[in-house]
Amino acid sequence: MSSNRPPAPRGEPERPRVDPNLEVREHRRGQRPGDSYVRIVRPFEEEFEHEGGRLVATERTMHGRTGWSSTMLGLRTFLIGRPISSEEEHSERLTKVKALAIFSSDNISSSAYGPEEILRVLSFAGAGALLLTLPIAALIIGMLMIVMLSYRQTIKAYPLGASSYLVASDNLGDRAGVTAAASLLIGYVVTVAVSVSAGVAALTSIEPALFDFRVVLGVALVGILALGNLRGIRESGSIFMAPTYLYIVLLLGIMGYALFRLASGSLPDYVSPPEWALEDGSSALGLFLILRAFSQGAVALTGVEAISDGVPAFQAPEWRNARTTLTWATIIFGVLFLGIAYLVTTLGIIPDPSEEQTVLSLLIRHVVGDGWLLVLAQVATALILVLAANTSFADFPRLSSFLARDGFMPRQFGFRGERLAFTTGILALSAMAVVLMITFGGSVAGLIPLYTLGVFVAFTLSQTGMLVRWWRRRELGWRRGLLINGLGAATTAVVAVVVGSSNFFQGSWMVIVLVPALMALLLGIRSHYRAMATQLKVDARADDDTVPDPIVIVPIARLDPPARRALAFARHISPDATGVHITNDPDSAAALRKDWEELGGPMELVVVESPYRALIGPLLRYMNALQAQAPDRPIVVVLSEIVPRHWWENLLHNQTSLRLKLRLFGRKNTIVADVPYHLHDE
Amino acid sequence: MSSNRPPAPRGEPERPRVDPNLEVREHRRGQRPGDSYVRIVRPFEEEFEHEGGRLVATERTMHGRTGWSSTMLGLRTFLIGRPISSEEEHSERLTKVKALAIFSSDNISSSAYGPEEILRVLSFAGAGALLLTLPIAALIIGMLMIVMLSYRQTIKAYPLGASSYLVASDNLGDRAGVTAAASLLIGYVVTVAVSVSAGVAALTSIEPALFDFRVVLGVALVGILALGNLRGIRESGSIFMAPTYLYIVLLLGIMGYALFRLASGSLPDYVSPPEWALEDGSSALGLFLILRAFSQGAVALTGVEAISDGVPAFQAPEWRNARTTLTWATIIFGVLFLGIAYLVTTLGIIPDPSEEQTVLSLLIRHVVGDGWLLVLAQVATALILVLAANTSFADFPRLSSFLARDGFMPRQFGFRGERLAFTTGILALSAMAVVLMITFGGSVAGLIPLYTLGVFVAFTLSQTGMLVRWWRRRELGWRRGLLINGLGAATTAVVAVVVGSSNFFQGSWMVIVLVPALMALLLGIRSHYRAMATQLKVDARADDDTVPDPIVIVPIARLDPPARRALAFARHISPDATGVHITNDPDSAAALRKDWEELGGPMELVVVESPYRALIGPLLRYMNALQAQAPDRPIVVVLSEIVPRHWWENLLHNQTSLRLKLRLFGRKNTIVADVPYHLHDE
DSSP states (O other), rough: OGGGGGGTTTOOOOOOOEEEEEEEEEEEEEEEOEEEEEEEEEETTEHHHHEEEEEEOOOGGSOSSHHHHHHHOOOOOOOHHSSOOGGGGGOOOHHHHHHHHHHHHHHHHHTTTTTHHHHHHHHGGGGGGGGGHHHHHHHHHHHHHHHHHHHHHHHHOOOOOHHHHHOOOOOOOOHHHHHHHHHHHHHHHHHHHHHHHHHHHHHHOGGGGGGHHHHHHHHHHHHHHHHHHHHHHHHHHHHHHHHHHHHHHHHHHHHHHHHHHHTOOOOOOOOOOOGGGGOTTTSSHHHHHHHHHHHHHGGGGGHHHHHHHHHGGGGSSSSHHOOOOOOOOHHHHHHHHHHHHHHHHHHOOOOOOOSOHHHHHHHHHHTTSSSHHHHHHHHHHHHHHHHHHHHHHHHHHHHHHHHHHSSOOOOGOOOOOOOOOHHHHHHHHHHHHHHHHHHHOHHHHHHHHHHHHHHHHHHHHHHHHHHHHHHOOOOOTHHHOOOOOOHHHHHHHHHHHHHHHGGGGGGGHHHHHHHHHHHHHHHHHHHHHHHHHHHHHHHHHHHOOOOOOEEEEEEEOOHHHHHHHHHHHHHHHHTEEEEEEEEEEEHHHHHHHHHHHHHTTEEEEEEETTTTTOOOHHHHHHHHHHHHHSTSSSSEHHHHHEEESSSSGGGGOOOOHHHHHHHHHTTTEEEEEEEEEEEOOO | OGGGGGOOTOOOOOOOOOOOTSSEEEEEEEESSSOEEEEEOOOTTTTTEEEEEEEEEOOOGGGGSSSSHHHHHHHHHHOOOSSSOGGGGGGGOOOHHHHHHHHHHHHHHHHHHHHHHHHHHHHGGGGGGGHHHHHHHHHHHHHHHOOOOOOOOHHHTTTOOOOOHHHHHHOOHHHHHHHHHHHHHHHHHHHHHHHHHHHHHHHHHGGGOOOOOOOOHHHHHHHHHHHHHOOOHHHHHHHHHHHHHHHHHHHHHHHHHHHHHHHTOOOOOOOOOOGGGGOOOOOOHHHHHHHHHHHHHGGGGGGGGHHHTTTTGBOHHHHHHHHHHHHHHHHHHHHHHHHHHHHHHHHHOOTTTTSSHHHHHHHHHHOSSSSHHHHHHHHHHHHHHHHHHHHHHHHHHEEEEHHTTTTOOHHHHHOOOOSSSOOHHHHHHHHHHHHHHEEEEETTHHHHHHHHHHHHHHHHHHHHHHHHHHHHOOOHHHHHHHHHHHHHHHHHHHHHHHHHTTGGGHHHHHHHHHHHHHHHHHHHHHHHHHHHHHHHHHHHHHHOOOOOOOOOEEEEESSSSHHHHHHHHHHOOOTTTTTEEEOOOOHHHHHHHHHHHHHSSOOOOOOEEEEEEEOOOHHHHHHHHHHHSSSTSSSSEEEEEOOOGGGGGGGSSHEEEEEEEHHHSSSTEEEEEEEEOOOOOO
């Protein structure tokens, strides 16, 4: 190898030897004269350990050493915690109790706003129509049971993750999978927006002065969620476990107390503020309105996917624990949802048209009064809703990482950050949810129509996938499985159609537009990656491991030390590197040529006069002219750049070389080499 | 030289010869056998002409050849015209008639809003106080005469440009020059904002429906001005010459007609809308209010600097033509300003508190009625005001270029664009004026207090500079010159103090804060450039024209064709270039090592395992460890980058290498070489 090296520039001493494996050979003399030996030392052991022929970076390599980057790293560690190594991953698993808190919060928390949204639609048809709330709620719970049973089978069949995307791709092909994925991605974004908005509504119900700030509060909550999730999954579990159980216990307690007072006749009559009074028959109670009320209530079912998605996060045996958790979550949700619907209709509570107070807060206030219990219940409600949003913070990045792995999304969605979280996915989700909340001014009623459709499309595809799977495999119990999943698929398909059509003008048209658009994007990305892979495979077969000798040019403005450094580097690369000076001033060119003859060494200088003062156009054309003489040879443009001590001083330098680099980036067969010149302390 | 070239990689054919001077030697056989000769051909003559040992780029090199850049260039040519070569510069000179239109528009157009602003302040003291308008206007004109005489001397003394910055630096030193420059720069920005806002006010006076859009209209006008100026100076002259003379002729005509009707008693009494009625004595008519009224009116003087600034743009003899133009501009302005002030006070016109209609429009409407003449006069007013803003579009970039030349501003302010205009200065001015207009909601009365102070500070410094100059040189007539400039300096100094103190809370405090801040910035920039120049001079003395042999590493993720191309290039630079693979997956590392042994050639591969999945931290530390072994040797990082066919596809590639480049940019002794790999048609 060493016979192959280029000759050293004139007068340069033999360069010191560098060992890329960081094992420095130390030549020592022994005790006796003439007795010498070679010792291998490893001065970099603190940062790189040697292990089986490779180097292993220690945590120390993660830290910046200088001012700014060290400060940023300190801030990041404070916000999201110290890095977690990949080997620590396995311990990040969830017990059933924790998993219920995390994954079922989406489901259970729907009880806080589901009944209200049913009421709100029915109230268009006057006070009498509100009596339909309970039957609609019961119908929804019935459907939920079917879906739950159906998903218990999916979870068992896909213990590594039962996301609709995976199930649909696996059984129905890529396009079905992408349809499910697009629907779910949109669904997750809306989940965050809806849940956070509903959580804020729970808070503004206690303190109406907050109502004007509901968008700001919502955005702040999304920011906190994003930070929490960048810290990693297990810690989120610990942070948020308490509120879920607090919500369940408090709500069950309050419901029991209310039922007791109702039965004993000690609960006074509920009186709505007179300005909320419903005009009877302002809208006819047709089938359409009932369907819309049903659609609004069907948000309750959207939480089912969360547990199925999260199967691999459970402790072993994953699928069994996930199933049990799903069943419990469904039961708890059913009791709360029906209980609240029953109490609200029995008492005759009407929703606040301004959305300042939630129906649930009106109910609790009527039962337990204005005291600390109301505040506690509302805070618990807000927290469980925020936790429900958190579900999407687990699901969206995970689904994105699946999509990135399969080439449907940019690769950075598949990279895990230092804390094992999918950084890009978390940031993308937060940004889109914030946009949505701002667009809809934080109104839950406004957001709900966007919510349900996507999720039900995904459900239907997933259940249909299971149908196909049973049919193909004919495993033990396939007939029963077919029946259950068939019922599930039929139910969710009907709901999807109902939701899509009855809410069309309220917002589901957006989903109907967005899902295909997102699908086109995902498929387009994959076809790009695939075309690239094909090209790389074809190119790999051709033996292109030799690159012709490059043509090397150095654009220079002056013959100052930065330029001379770039020229010296250029000489290392090629013995006939050329300096190029583009100018609109023939006199300064003559002066430069004189300097060049003194200092420029044996290289050639070409002066290109540009009467139009443009630099980049003539340079590019000059490069074309060079390459036209030898089309295969790549051209190396060596640029000198001044690196100032402070980043903001860059505004005073390198503007031209930045513009040049942007133009050269897309140019074929062009290599750009940046030779920095550091300004030191003044 | 050619003995010095590195050995060609195995099996590569002799590379074709490339002539950097674009003279290709053609070896030809003659008619008779054995008879051959060498001919020099120049196949690139269309783009590069050969002239005395250098190449001259033709206009053809300015055009992009491919889709996007060619489209952009077409759009640019449509908007700002074809490039102008430096040699064409001399023809871009202005006749006196044109120069009056361009440079005096600032001055003359002040007559459209100056009297109104005096009235507006006086009206705080009730209707009786308005009678002071004419005396104040007369005082201002008297002062203007003094300043004009004073500047006639300055123009003669500085025929190459009599900007206050130049005069103050030349005679009073850098700090005085920078003070004048900072004051003027701010003044120019405010000029644009005030003049455009006043122009819009002239339009809304005809069509009040436009009033709600005044900010949008103003921003659009600034955009048009910016485009016009990017086209270059002479064409601006032709575009805008007509309106200036139209304004002068129309206003003089209307004034004459009004005086005639007044004298003949045929002009009816003027009646203000009752809701504008002034409460008598709502504010006492103290000295302070009179001084404020005077300050508001003193905007009239700000235009003097424009002609002095533009001396070199006049036809020869520059100074004499400029002086004559200045005198004429002052006379025309004086007649208009006094005439309008006289008519307005005689008729008893009161300003519209909402600023929807200008006083000038009220006057014209009263004299000539609501017909086409009113519309024409208002349009001419709007146009001359826009042209006044245009003055700053000539002055600000020119002053910036002086400052850039002297090292007080970033160098790009000194570069002329393809049309001989200072592109960066024009864009910076437009942006700041737009910010100002939006901040003040397009209100002329709100902007004026920011306007006058800066300009008068600059005046004072310029005149004081002239004083010093006379005193030092004692040329013929120096006593007379000293007297005139002394009077000028004293007058403008008094005005500066009056304006600064009387308008302090109305806005001149901003100028008092901004001027020193801008000065600090300008001085800071120069000290940065100077420190750099000193360092470069010191470094230039040291013989650093040899760079030690670089250490070359190639970070790779896979051994795909892009990576192999980067590796091949790295081998060209250094025989012991090393591949570095950073991974969190030991298995994929083993697979890569296997591939490497098959395909990687004789290079070494170092695998660094990063259990925290980070890439950049460990790579930087690895580079530190390499360089610690040989601190002088630069390190070259060869990066492979995928260049997709469409720019937006970049989102799918190179995210990591982009992050890496950002981190490597500031690193000492680090050269980054980008080796592109082009994806071709799919």
